[in-house]
Amino acid sequence: MQKIILLIMVLIFCLVGCNKNEVKSEIYKGKNLSIAVVGKTPEVREKNIDFKSLSLEEISKSVKEISNEFDAVFIMKEHLSEADDDKYVSTYKNLTIPTFFFETTKAHLPFVNEGVTYKTAPEVGENSYAVGYLYSGTKQEYKDDVWKFYLYNDVKNEVNIKDVYTNIFKIIESVSQSSNLK
Template sequence: MRKIILLFLLISTLAACSMDKNEVKDSPLYEGLDLTIGVVGKIPDVRERNIVFKSIDLNDIRKGNLSSKYDAIFIMKEQLIEAARAPYANIYKNSGIPFFFIESKKSHVPFVEAEIEYEAFPDTDSGEYASGYYEIGDSGKSFGYGLYNDTVNEVNILDVFSRIFMTIEQVNMKN
């Protein structure tokens, strides 16, 4: 009997240790429409199979006509400073598709306001891993995506991307 109790305690302890309280549980997988996303920088790893990433650069963004090719654009961390330069602000506002700035600690503001320098804009304390911006007509909408318990790990990052895909689908359905 004593061995059974010890075995039960050991199994319970191991199970409790393996449960990470800093990982989101039951993160829904995006199962909506197929999406094509242009990515400036390193293409992210995601769980979804219905997402097609196309590697692009900032010159491709400058050329315009993005809405006919992509459902959204991701600007990855290593390209944020360059992507916040003044000439791009009007593109983000007038492209007709959402832009997402991955791992920016400065929100979407330095990207859509031409007179604001990225380096000079203060970091926000929002805890957002990604921010997004979409403008149609005279109305702009921003999006923010935080990590579960503000913890950077693979599970939480995958969850953020799934939520971003859901937003992209919602934006596309309104158009």
């Protein structure tokens, strides 16, 4: 009997302890969002998010239309070394919606600066899971918006990754609302 009680206590302790590395957050329940994705479409908890796969070329050729049709652009890890091409710098700066770079160890730097590649850019020394960027200034007046999103306790698991997406959706909605006020 004591062995059964001890086993039950160990199981309860393990179940409680397993949740230390997972965040518990509410899902995004705001307005429906439409997001252009370069790469594999992410799996998210939310049902009010519409993803459409596009190439960087397609986005670059129709920046104004993309800005009008979508609320954000996601560039996934497998396309970061393509996204650093100098020909896309003006794309990111001309979009009026935020661009999010996933699993970049270089922040947004190689994507928005000419002559800097993903390979040659310095590591930023922090473990953000995603970085968002929205150009809002000029060369004389540096006022870009940059957001960094981190995994809970720096643990990469499905729950924590989906929480990052939820937080990104909240930022996208707030950017969308503030741009509608202008």
